[in-house]
Amino acid sequence: MKGRKPAGERKERRKKQRERLAISKPKKGASGKTGAWRTFRPVIDPEKCSKCGLCSLYCPEGVISEDLKIDYDFCKGCGICANECPKKAIRMEREER
Amino acid sequence: MTPPAHGEPSLPPVFKRRAGETMAQIPKEEYILETTSACPGCSSSLSLRYILKAAGPDTVLVIPASCSSVIQGMYPNTAVNVPVYNIAFAAAASCASGMVAGLRRAGRETKVIVYAGDGGTVDIGLQALSGALERETDFLYICFDNEAYGNTGMQRSGSTPLGALTTTTPLGKIHPKKEIDRIVEAHHPPYQATAISAFPLDLFQKVEKALTFRGPSFIHLLAPCPTGWRFPHGKTIEVGRMAVKTAAWVLWERGQGRLSVSAPSKGPLKRPVPLQDYLGMQGRFKGLDPALLSRLQQGIGTNREAILAEAERP
Numbered sequence: 517m518k519g520r521k522p523a524g525e526r527k528e529r530r531k532k533q534r535e536r537l538a539i540s541k542p543k544k545g546a547s548g549k550t551g552a553w554r555t556f557r558p559v560i561d562p563e564k565c566s567k568c569g570l571c572s573l574y575c576p577e578g579v580i581s582e583d584l585k586i587d588y589d590f591c592k593g594c595g596i597c598a599n600e601c602p603k604k605a606i607r608m609e610r611e612e613r
Numbered sequence: 614m615t616p617p618a619h620g621e622p623s624l625p626p627v628f629k630r631r632a633g634e635t636m637a638q639i640p641k642e643e644y645i646l647e648t649t650s651a652c653p654g655c656s657s658s659l660s661l662r663y664i665l666k667a668a669g670p671d672t673v674l675v676i677p678a679s680c681s682s683v684i685q686g687m688y689p690n691t692a693v694n695v696p697v698y699n700i701a702f703a704a705a706a707s708c709a710s711g712m713v714a715g716l717r718r719a720g721r722e723t724k725v726i727v728y729a730g731d732g733g734t735v736d737i738g739l740q741a742l743s744g745a746l747e748r749e750t751d752f753l754y755i756c757f758d759n760e761a762y763g764n765t766g767m768q769r770s771g772s773t774p775l776g777a778l779t780t781t782t783p784l785g786k787i788h789p790k791k792e793i794d795r796i797v798e799a800h801h802p803p804y805q806a807t808a809i810s811a812f813p814l815d816l817f818q819k820v821e822k823a824l825t826f827r828g829p830s831f832i833h834l835l836a837p838c839p840t841g842w843r844f845p846h847g848k849t850i851e852v853g854r855m856a857v858k859t860a861a862w863v864l865w866e867r868g869q870g871r872l873s874v875s876a877p878s879k880g881p882l883k884r885p886v887p888l889q890d891y892l893g894m895q896g897r898f899k900g901l902d903p904a905l906l907s908r909l910q911q912g913i914g915t916n917r918e919a920i921l922a923e924a925e926r927p
């Protein structure tokens with residue numbers, strides 16, 4: 517019968533086995549910069565905005581921050597914010613690329 | 614958080630003027646990192662944000678094959694900042710059973726949430742769900758219902774409503790929607806509710822409440838899908854709200870054998886808006902056969918009356 521390998525070697529082997537498993541790690545931008553998908557860009561008009569925060573409540577991707585700044589790197593331009601804004605303070609502008 | 618005693622009035626609805634107040638209850642932490650690869654305007658991304666905010670970091674998600682197993686991002690990265698176990702279609706609830714047994718044995722109170730699509734719940738995962746409910750697994754099962762197999766290109770599922778066009782029912786589905794809520798009800802879970810992505814605060818409160826119960830809880834979540842239901846991306850919330858206003862989707866919760874209607878559905882349940890307002894917004898009901906339409910209307914009416922009768926039962 518074969519003897520057990522030393523503890524260090526076994527630990528190393530377990531680590532290697534774990535590396536072989538398909539485990540994903542959480543990371544920002546896991547799907548790339550989804551802002552490139554956009555055809556229309558939401559622009560907030562600070563004059564009309566009453567800071568109710570509904571846009572950030574309804575944003576499916578959570579790209580509108582607490583102080584109501586839109587992260588254009590990741591905003592997909594779905595237009596939910598513009599549609600739900602009670603003051604109509606968000607305009608959808610065509611992207612120029 | 615201690616669960617409110619049953620029969621207590623539910624928390625106030627999301628009125629626009631009150632949004633600031635009610636939003637303050639919601640934790641600021643995001644467990645969905647920017648961003649998922651979901652379609653623009655996806656209900657699944659939106660719902661997952663609030664479900665995980667309600668559940669907190671000590672949570673494991675079990676996701677069978679569905680849109681949600683795809684939108685997590687590309688290997689070796691993921692957008693979901695809690696452990697996720699991706700598993701085969703038929704095995705989600707049974708996997709969660711084993712996971713809960715193991716975690717409790719190790720003395721851990723980690724919450725296990727199954728987040729399955731309608732195909733993974735009403736069709737393929739039904740026997741596993743029934744088994745887990747019967748074993749009184751301590752978990753939360755969320756059926757994320759976009760009323761078709763969205764991930765593979767909108768084929769009909771058992772949950773597709775009567776008359777809806779899908780890629781496999783090009784003339785409109787001729788069978789009514791399977792009533793999963795009644796099937797689950799027959800297992801007498803401690804807590805059962807319906808929710809919709811258009812009322813994220815209601816969803817948040819229901820998930821929070823469901824997780825306080827020992828034993829299985831079930832949330833049926835209607836998820837308007839812009840791609841599959843054929844409406845513009847920006848109208849996801851509007852369509853969802855209209856589903857509640859027309860009483861095509863009624864928000865309620867049931868615990869200890871008593872049903873209480875949630876605040877956003879209280880008015881519409883008694884005085885619904887004409888169903889056509891909801892159907893007309895969606896391309897999948899275009900050119901609906903009048904015979905199917907009247908059957909659909911009748912079905913929705915019967916369901917509404919049944920809920921009303923149960924809610925008013927002393």
